[in-house]
Amino acid sequence: MTPSPSEGQALVSNSGPSYGSVNFSIKDQGVHDEQHSEGGVREGSSLQNWNDNENAENPRNWSRLWKYSIIALVSFIELFTHLTSMLYAPGIPAMQRDFNSHNDTLATFTMTIYVLGFAVGPLVFAPLSEVYGRVVIYRSCLALFICFTVVCALSSSIGMLVAFRFIAGCFGAAPVAIGGAMVYDLFEVKERGLAMAIYHSGPIFGNLLGPPLGGFIIQHQSWRWVFWIITIFAGFALLSSFFILRETHAPTILCRRKADGGPRDFTPNHTNPDLVFRAIKRPLKLLLFSPVILACSLIISIVAGTMNLIFASLGRIFQDEYGFSTSASGLMYLGVTTGFLFAAFVFGRTSDRISQFLMKRNDGKRQAEYRLPAMMVGLPLVVIGLFWYGWSARYHAFWLAPMLGLYFFGMGVTTIQLSLQTYLVDSFTEFSASALAATTMTRCIGGSLLPLLGPVLYQILGLGWGNNTTLPADLPVPKDDGAYDHLSDLAIPTSLSLPIARDPTQRVNLAGLKGLTVVFCYPRTGAPNETVPDSWNSIPGARGCTPQACSFRDSLPELRALGVSHIYGISTQSPAYQAEVHERLHLPYDLLSDEELEFQRGLDLPTFDWEGQKVLRRSMIALQDGKVVKWWYPVFPPDRGVDDLIEWLKGR
Structure with a gap:
């Protein structure tokens, strides 16, 4: 893997590092000539510094309570946007009966199409947040997410549900890429591991609460109530954002000071169509021409696709193989999500310490790669957990055995994702939103398409090697011989x-x-x-x-x-x-x-x-x-x- 740019150098200087045949300088990106670096906005060329390191407007100088409150709210927003996917999973059979559909692949697609929307949304909203700021993107996307979630609840056909689930996914994707960039906006390098773990706890709790809560709701109410509950959560978050959320993007803050008559010579033309177009192109350019982004994206997409494959099939496995009810099978998701939560807790406490330790051993020089050692633990945990889960379920071991395998799988998944996300934030600094958007796109494509292969995979390989809860596709069809x-x-x-x-x-x-x-x-x-x-x-x-x-x-x-x-x-x-x-x-x-x-x-x-x-x-x-x-x-x-x-x- 080509080494990433070090902290404060990736996509920062006017010369910019070259990846492949494309030079990623600030001017080449077309957002603005100014760049927000580790100390605020760096001076050089047309770049301006904050007046001093104690400037109260610098987001990194805000109180810890305020900074962590913002990250907590962003994490909560990401909780229910992920909850929208997982809460719906146990309701797929009920939805099929409601719409009289017997196509299992199409039914699974109603879940994974939402994840596919997560691939498209960040490509637009992440770079726009580097032009217009974080807050306006958050609130706009959240309001539109609420609207289209209501339409999902009112869907009259499976096609209508698929279409509006996709649109809701696009607008629900804003926190996915922008949230990691806000960690960069608010925290110094030595604090980012803990901040990233807190931010990542939102989707973890979404995965934790989604299946059992969804199973309970669907067993006692219609599957449509899933979307009404999400609407309530989202409405509360939108209201809270007007009291807690503040702009964290330094160039946007300085631009507003200039508009208010302040001394900053910082005037990016936010209405320039060419500027906006070049900003939207940036995530794709990073994905295509940066070996660092490409390698991280491939790893994350494989891991995410495998995780969603497990989520899409786990309910049926425990219902068909173990005979669990809908609500009981939803509780089986607790194994993998408990692993998520434990890994996030451990990562948050150790990542910053490991990074500081390696920096001291390297004569005080900081490298983004110091975030990667934890991933070397996560990768084998994913493999061990999958084999443990698949073979214990194959031989109908006590239900706790496959659940324990899922626990180790969840630990591995979270460790890998947090390691790579923190690494990208440290590497691409000001443009971390675009970098995370590029990896989010591949992660969501893998996460939405791989589960569609689940029925075929299990039919061919069975639970042990595939993961046979679904019936083989080639079963002979009985004929009516008039015996009744x-x-x-x-x-x-x-x-x-x-x-x-x-x-x-x-x-x-x-x-x-x-x-x-x-x-x-x-x-x-x-x-x-x-x-x-x-x-x-x-x-x-x-x-x-x-x-x-x-x-x-x-x-x-x-x-x-x-x-x-x-x-x-x-x-x-x-x-x-x-x-x-x-x-x-x-x-x-x-x-x-x-x-x-x-x-x-x-x-x-x-x-x-x-x-x-x-x-x-x-x-x-x-x-x-x-x-x-x-x-x-x-x-x-x-x-x-x-x-x-x-x-x-x-x-x-």
Whole structure:
């Protein structure tokens, strides 16, 4: 990697360091001839100093309380802009049912498109903050973010949701790049590690609170409430910004003094279109022609893409493989986000000390590279955490084991990101907003596109090497052979009763149940440590019993609201076997055992043989006061059968 410019030299002098074939001088960037350096605004050529180092207008001379209050507010703003992405993740299945969409890739895109907006926004707003100042960009973007988040809550189609999620992401991206630059504006080098850790705690808490809070909201309210809650947070932050946020960009402060009749000869033409255009080009020029920016961007984009892939798939893994409810699966995000938080705490306390120690060993010379040793710890933690998480989930280890793997993964991710962000701020000083915007673009592109590969990745490699919670794409589709045609208007035999798996001493007489009863029949569920054989996948309609059971569990509140009085799952497995399934999957309805084939013979239902056992073919039956009023056969894909049931219930 080409060494970065040292502190106070990167993009500072009029000669400027050359990267590739482009010279990044101040004049070449076209923002202004003046440059804010470590001591304020440096003198040289047309540059002017602050009157003295104690100048009260210099943001670095403000009180620690005021400086950290500003960073805390910026961190809070970034908290809910990240929360907007993570809070929505557990609601993807509910959104699919609401819009009657069966395209999992498009559904995942409704989450990742917001992250893609984070890639576009900083390219515009970060360089503009170097022209017009930080505060006006913050408040304008925050107000527009609120508007488009409201539109997301009112979306009437999945296409509308995708479009306005992207626009909201663009305006919500302002804190992502500008926040790091404000750390440069406010703090000396020796304080930046701690300040950057505090600033970075916002997205960490957003990731920490998002999934469990989202799971709770969606289980008790509509997924649209996610956006209403974000709107409330954003409105509070916008109001707070008028009391706490002050301009921190030194050239903007001096320009305003000149406008007020002050002595500073500092008059950049903020209305010059060519100046603004050149400012907007700067992040792309840095990305294309600076080896430092390019290398940092590649590392950050790979790490961020992997992190979002984990976030996009984690809920389904714990719901399908471990049988957790929506709210319980949201709590599993605590592993990775606790790792985020711990790493930020440690980094904030050690980064500045390591930098100071290395500076003393180098005869007092400061180098931005002194921020990088921590990254050498973070990289192996990411690899170790991923292997730990993937293989423990693959073999259904106790749920705490994969959660612990995610903890180490989260530690590694945060350590890498904080190391590189602080390094870039120290290297590119006044233009750190543009430098961070360049890396943010690649990070968000990787973070939005890599999760789309998740279903294919898991299907091919499984949880261990991929990370198989999703059903294979090449499962044979069962065909309707007419085996259920005789059920129309059939009355269930009154003598037919089946044992409840959780308590075989109790039996259910389906003929005597009043109201609407839904029964879904399935072949068999696999044991926790059982590897699904290829021969099972080759049988049309066999695979998918656990996802089907979980889909009824997660849709139970909606089914109750639509008038379903009773729900039962029936298979020919023993009561003891089904009792384990009932407990492991946290099913809020009962499973019935047809081990003696009473139900199968009583209704003459189709079966097939598996390893010497006769099992039921997958179907759903709706009973009204013990009489068949509707049946679905075959049911495919297994986890989408409940959607067909809900559609029928809504049309009754």
